[in-house]
Amino acid sequence: MTTIALLHGIGGASWSPLKPALAFAPVLDWPLPGYHGTPMLAETSFAAWAEALRERLDRDGIPRIDLLGHSIGGMLALDFALRFPERVRGLVLYATTPAFGGRDPAFAEAFLRDRLAPLDAGHDMAALAREGMPPMLRPGTPAERVEEAVAAMAGTPEAAYRATVRCLTTFNRRDDLAHVAAPTLLIAGETDPLAPPRTMERMRDAIRDARLVVLPGCGHLAHLEDPEGFTGALLTFLRRLREG
Template identity: 35%
Template sequence: MQNKTTDLLSPGTHDIEVDGLRQRYHVHGSGPVCLVVPGGPGVDWKPTRVPAAEEFLTMLYVEPLGTGGSQRLPSHPHGYTRERYARGLTGLLDALSLPRVLVLGHSYGGFVAQYLALHHPDRLSGMVLYESAPVTGPEHMAESAARVEEFVRRNGDRPDLPTVLGGLQASGTARDDTTITAALRDLLPVSLARYWEREDEFRGLRETITCTYISSLDENLEPDVIDDRAALPAVTVPTLVIVGRYDVICGPRWARELHALIPGSRLVVLEDSGHLGHLEEPEAFADAVRTFARSALA
């Protein structure tokens, strides 16, 4: 069993069956294991890779069910609730004989991490909520719209701005993988603090990022609305909250709320980042995670 588990945690890409479904994940780095849950839902795992953290953690990057090389549910594109994602992740940890791990949830992945902390705290030694929020729905959308207006005021003279705003609009109506990927590529500059000043650096990401269309409905076609604000004060898992000062999608307001709601949590604001601070300020991001991991695992 030990040899099998070691093989499943060796560097590279792995497929494992959980609840009869193929779950794909990627292992990079060395040290204690950190389970990385990407955002979207449906966004490719590769942009969430954090090479700087791989110097001190074994980063286990998951392709959530329905995304990339992981198998789709029979109800696809519906049915991908947090409970379903969490069941897949705990099943993965069981298969790897990992009783407790760090979890890093980016954007929507942060919602999944919160669910794990609330329902499976015994499986987590620490939680990083990275560019996430405690709530979805109209309130979250209104805050994001206000942040978009700020982005437009800062970048009103950019010739590419109409394309970005068109991508934002298209992302709300996309219903297939091709359309949502095209929208994600168009809107990418809104996810970064200074895309056009660093365009040579981020152009490749914009041209290659992919996304699977995942709806916000459960198997019964009911919205999977999230509001963890009443529950978060009961979180016992050590928590780090990271946010970019210019994040439009899950901005500082939500990071402050998470920090205020979760007892003993720490808050780190990346002052020159948007929604992708691990790419925009990689050293500051890695330093924050390193300091937190040392404390959580002590």
């Protein structure tokens, strides 16, 4: 049975609605280095992260994976699939983009200032999570799901968060999309401002035989906002992989 690897976003892992649906297969919930009690690497980069994930698979004796990445985890999933295509049977890119948004260095500098300003002003990660996470979920999302997202981000060490946000601004695989070898599913939230459907449509068109599912009314955390719709799209894709 192929292992399903989950790569979370900058806010940390909040996969609880997904885990029961994946009970049929082994699941590797792999935290970004520095998250969930893991040590940071000497270098925070996509190349270093991808190598660390490959080493984890080797250590656990996992030859191939079905790889699902959310947001920056989707960027890492894309990067990993390009670096180690022989290790990826299927690829799910969720609420993510093929490159950081701005080509102008001034855009990255402004982005970093905005993202890190609350921490620079003395706020802690709990305050950052309480302020920033709820608006990312659509109105009506169950309170326990909102709290799960807030708690995941609040528990992220500040040093890991800062390094990960900076790493985000370095990402650019836009010109490599045609080289993705694995069958690919893209999942977008209809109202996601960070990875809007139009951006993911362009990704789909650039990746050979990729499929895109847009979940109505969802924002950046569709697996918490609409667990049934999200798991339905994911399980359909995984079933097609099993059936060949």
